[in-house]
Every structure is written in structure tokens, then in C-alpha cells.
Amino acid sequence: MTFFDSTPLNRILNRLSKDIEKVDNDVPHRLSYSATLIGECVFYLISAMYFIPQIGFLSIIVMIFFVFTTLYYTYASVQIRRLFSAASAVASHLQDSYVGIITIRAFSVQGCFSNQMMKKETTAIESELAKHVSNKWIELRMSILTSIFTTILTAFAIYFGHIGYITAAAVGLVTSTGTMLRNLLGSIAQTVKDMEMSIVAVERVQEYVDNEHEAAWISTIWPPSNWPSRGKIIFKGFSLRYRASTPLVLKGLNLEIKGRENVGVVGRTGAGKTSFPMALFRMTEPSEGTILIDSNDYRSLELHDLRKALTIIPQDPVLFCGNLRINLDPFEEFTYFELWEAIEKAHLKKFVDEFLENLNHKISEGGGNFSVGQRQLICLAPAILRKKTKILILDEATAYVDAETDSLIQESIRNQFPNCTILTIAHRLNTIMDYDKILVMDSGEIQKFDAPKNLLSNKNGLFYSLAEQAKLLQNNLFLFEINSLNLK
Ligand SMILES: Nc1ncnc2c1ncn2[C@@H]1O[C@H](COP(=O)(O)OP(=O)(O)OP(=O)(O)O)[C@@H](O)[C@H]1O
Numbered sequence: 001m002t003f004f005d006s007t008p009l010n011r012i013l014n015r016l017s018k019d020i021e022k023v024d025n026d027v028p029h030r031l032s033y034s035a036t037l038i039g040e041c042v043f044y045l046i047s048a049m050y051f052i053p054q055i056g057f058l059s060i061i062v063m064i065f066f067v068f069t070t071l072y073y074t075y076a077s078v079q080i081r082r083l084f085s086a087a088s089a090v091a092s093h094l095q096d097s098y099v100g101i102i103t104i105r106a107f108s109v110q111g112c113f114s115n116q117m118m119k120k121e122t123t124a125i126e127s128e129l130a131k132h133v134s135n136k137w138i139e140l141r142m143s144i145l146t147s148i149f150t151t152i153l154t155a156f157a158i159y160f161g162h163i164g165y166i167t168a169a170a171v172g173l174v175t176s177t178g179t180m181l182r183n184l185l186g187s188i189a190q191t192v193k194d195m196e197m198s199i200v201a202v203e204r205v206q207e208y209v210d211n212e213h214e215a216a217w218i219s220t221i222w223p224p225s226n227w228p229s230r231g232k233i234i235f236k237g238f239s240l241r242y243r244a245s246t247p248l249v250l251k252g253l254n255l256e257i258k259g260r261e262n263v264g265v266v267g268r269t270g271a272g273k274t275s276f277p278m279a280l281f282r283m284t285e286p287s288e289g290t291i292l293i294d295s296n297d298y299r300s301l302e303l304h305d306l307r308k309a310l311t312i313i314p315q316d317p318v319l320f321c322g323n324l325r326i327n328l329d330p331f332e333e334f335t336y337f338e339l340w341e342a343i344e345k346a347h348l349k350k351f352v353d354e355f356l357e358n359l360n361h362k363i364s365e366g367g368g369n370f371s372v373g374q375r376q377l378i379c380l381a382p383a384i385l386r387k388k389t390k391i392l393i394l395d396e397a398t399a400y401v402d403a404e405t406d407s408l409i410q411e412s413i414r415n416q417f418p419n420c421t422i423l424t425i426a427h428r429l430n431t432i433m434d435y436d437k438i439l440v441m442d443s444g445e446i447q448k449f450d451a452p453k454n455l456l457s458n459k460n461g462l463f464y465s466l467a468e469q470a471k472l473l474q475n476n477l478f479l480f481e482i483n484s485l486n487l488k
Contacts, residue, residue, distance in 0.1 A: 022201035030198060034191045037184055044181050055156055062149040066185055070192050073138045077196045080134055083127035090120045142189045146182035153178035215303055223305050228294035230259030231390035231421035237289035240279050249275045251444040262422045264432025266466055267441030273425045277312055277393045311389040315396045317379040319367025325359040328381050345416055346381040347408050373400035384416050392417050394424040429467050
């Protein structure tokens with residue numbers, strides 16, 4: 001099994017590469033073949049019109065019938081193609097159900113998923129039947145049409161030969177060419193049919209071409225190899241929306257995060273905290289304003305360089321199919337000892353020691369054989385390995401680990417990333433209480449950006465109420481934090 005085997009991305013890439021191959025080879029080949037066949041037909045018609053106009057007219061009538069029949073078939077096949085794309089949902093439904101079987105069982109919705117499967121199966125079978133019937137339809141029409149044509153043509157030729165209008169040799173020529181024309185029409189019908197199938201590939205590739213593109217991967221300004229050296233981030237009048245039709249989720253942010261500063265991001269659900277890393281990684285283009293990283297406008301950088309410079313442990317980490325080692329070090333840059341060192345620092349040692357195959361322990365699709373907390377820890381290890389990172393983003397990175405492990409990890413992060421700008425989207429407020437600053441977000445706007453001590457001193461502030469809601473004010477740990485901050 002290869003690294004990306006069976007991931008949704010891999011399936012899309014496989015299909016796309018097959019489509020591109022078809023567009024590259026199949027479609028031009030069929031087009032040129034059709035052009036040759038049509039050319040031969042036209043040549044036949046011109047010759048027939050010149051030598052025996054009656055036969056030429058007959059051929060034109062047959063051609064018109066042929067064109068109409070083919071057009072009718074093409075119209076029907078467009079509808080069948082639509083049914084076909086619905087049918088392809090069977091495979092993805094099966095795959096999704098397989099991956100999500102635990103959730104399906106937990107919510108007792110097996111019946112609902114089976115019904116959906118039955119419906120998709122029925123559509124798939126119907127579309128297969130429709131395709132089969134339509135193919136038979138065109139084959140039958142074509143053979144009837146061409147048989148009638150050859151019979152009439154032969155009868156005409158014999159009649160004209162009999163009355164002395166054309167020579168016996170011409171009779172032979174007309175009948176043999178008529179048979180050839182019949183074969184030609186059959187071949188054209190077959191090619192049109194095949195072309196219809198190949199056109200699906202063209203349409204799919206066109207869909208990708210028409211997709212809104214990410215920014216160019218090639219920049220005009222090449223950042224120095226040690227970029228970013230300070231890890232300073234400035235948001236300048238920055239606004240973000242996910243789609244043109246949706247409202248702004250980050251609204252005119254003006255913010256300066258100094259290099260090596262530790263900043264916690266808090267706010268209620270939907271305040272725009274996760275949109276922060278999305279903005280930094282330039283997953284979505286800004287609606288207004290920009291971000292400067294170490295004084296470089298992030299839009300002037302290669303996407304690859306920008307994203308390589310940032311390290312994130314996401315809210316819902318995804319592991320790749322393969323083994324543990326490949327997930328920790330996908331480019332095989334680190335030694336066995338370095339990997340174990342990182343595993344220890346990420347507090348994973350005890351956990352990895354339990355595997356018989358240690359680093360070669362198999363990981364199923366998306367890391368399904370690990371808990372979310374374990375996946376978060378596995379994502380922390382590569383971040384530790386990439387020591388030169390200057391900007392680290394933790395998007396609720398320890399939300400699913402127990403409080404004890406969380407505090408161990410927070411300690412690791414503080415020790416391992418001393419020269420790093422850390423942006424932590426926090427669910428447990430005590431993890432960010434010793435941070436330099438807290439960014440309080442509210443409905444996509446910056447409500448406050450200040451030291452935790454100053455924010456907590458304002459009992460009417462959102463941060464204080466968030467802390468209160470989290471029941472941290474009754475929590476000893478929190479009281480300890482408050483005491484250590486010398487709050488009155
Ligand atoms: N992919 C998306 N497409 C469209 N809107 C989105 C998308 N992701 C988030 N949003 C919207 O952006 C707003 C901010 O979402 P965001 O995830 O940044 O909030 P959050 O503060 O991180 O919330 P939570 O704490 O629940 O994770 C929400 O109104 C949400 O509906």
C-alpha cells in the first residue's frame with residue numbers, strides 16, 4: 001500500500017489523471033478518425049452527384065436521416081451521462097459508509113444509509129440499462145437505415161445499368177461504393193457513441209480548469225532561506241470571507257504580533273478563531289487588506305514558501321494511510337534517534353512503545369485507528385522535529401487530550417519553541433494564561449488584544465466572562481494563575 005493510497009485526494013487524482021490521459025489521447029484520436037470518415041463520405045457524395053445525380057440525391061437523403069438519428073441519440077446520451085454521474089455516487093457512498101461505520105452505528109442510522117445505498121444502486125442500474133438500450137437503439141436504427149439505403153442503391157444501379165444510363169462497370173462501382181458507405185456510416189455512429197463517453201472526461205477536466213485557482217506558486221520576490229527570521233506578523237486592515245456570497249468572517253483586523261510573542265486567541269463559537277490560520281496559510285484570499293510576515297507582504301510570496309514557513313497543529317488532524325514513521329517524517333529527513341526524541345517530547349513514547357512494530361505501526365485512512373487526541377500528539381511530533389519553524393499555530397491542538405497530558409504538552413511547547421511566535425487558539429483558558437497577549441475575538445472583530453492580566457482585571461470584559469463560563473474561577477489551577485499574575 002502506498003503513502004496516499006485510498007485517500008479521497010488520491011481517488012480524485014487517479015480519476016483526474018485518467019481523464020487527462022483520455023483528453024490527451026482518446027479525444028484527439030477519435031476526432032481525427034471522425035474527420036477522416038466524414039471526409040470519405042463527402043468525397044463519395046461529390047463523386048455520386050457528379051456521375052449519377054439521382055444516386056447522389058438519394059445518398060444526401062440518407063445522410064440527413066443519419067445526421068438526425070445521431071443528433072437524437074446524442075441528446076439522449078447527455079441525459080444518460082447525467083444519470084451516470086449520479087451512479088458514480090455509489091462508490092463514494094460505500095466508501096463514506098465504510099469509513100464512518102462507527103458513527104453510523106452510534107447514531108443507529110444504518111437503515112437510513114442502507115436506503116440511500118439502495119436508491120443510488122437503483123439509479124446506477126437504471127443508468128446502465130438506459131445506456132445499454134440506447135446503444136442497441138442506435139445500432140438497430142443504423143443497420144436498418146444502411147440496409148434500406150444499400151438495397152435502394154443497388155436497385156437504382158441495376159435499373160440505370162439496364163436502361164443503359166450507366167455502364168456495367170459503373171453499376172459494379174456504385175454497388176461496391178454503396179456497401180462501403182454503409183460501413184462508413186456505421187463507423188461514424190460508433191465513433192460518435194465513443195466520443196460521447198470521452199466527452200465526459202473533457203467536461204470533468206474543464207470543471208477543474210474553471211475552478212477558482214489558488215494564487216500562483218511562483219513569486220516575483222524570493223524570500224531568503226532563513227525567512228521568516230523574526231516571526232513578526234502584522235494584519236493590515238485584513239478582511240476575509242469564504243465565498244463571494246457569504247458575509248465577512250474576519251472584519252478589518254489591524255494587529256501586530258511581535259516576533260517570539262505567545263498569543264492566545266479566544267472567543268465564542270463562530271467568532272472567527274479558526275479563520276485566523278486559514279487566513280495565514282492563504283487558504284482563502286483576503287477580501288481587503290493584507291498580512292505582513294517579517295515585513296513581507298504574504299501575497300508576494302510563493303504559496304509553497306509561505307506554507308512551508310508556518311507550522312500548524314490543526315483542530316482535526318488527519319493522518320495519512322501508511323505507517324507512523326511516514327506520518328512523522330514524510331520526506332525521510334530525520335534519523336531514527338531524532339524521531340524518537342520528538343516522540344518523547346510530544347509525550348508519545350509510552351503510547352508508541354505499546355505497538356509491536358513501533359514506528360512501522362500501520363495507520364488506516366485518516367488515522368481512523370487512533371483517537372483524535374492521539375492524532376493531535378502525532379501531529380505535534382513533526383512540529384517539534386521542524387525545529388527551525390518560527391511561527392507555530394495551535395488550533396485547539398490539545399482539545400481532545402486529558403488535562404494532565406495537556407499541561408505536559410503545553411510545557412513541551414514552551415520548552416521546544418522558545419524562539420517561536422506561537423498563536424494558540426485555546427479551548428482551555430488556563431493553557432494560555434501565561435501567554436504574552438490574548439486576542440479576544442467577537443463576531444470576526446478584535447474585541448481586545450492585551451496581556452491576560454489586564455483583560456482579567458476588567459470584570460465586564462468578554463475574556464473575564466469566558467473564563468467565568470469555563471468555571472475556571474472556581475478552579476484551583478486558575479486561581480493559581482491569577483495569583484501568579486498578581487491580580488487584586
Ligand atoms: N469553510 C467555510 N465556509 C463558509 N463559512 C465558514 C467556513 N468556515 C467557517 N465559516 C464561518 O466563519 C465564521 C467563523 O468560523 P470559525 O470556524 O473561524 O469560528 P471559530 O471561532 O473558530 O468557531 P469554533 O470555536 O466553533 O471553532 C462562522 O460564522 C462560520 O460559519
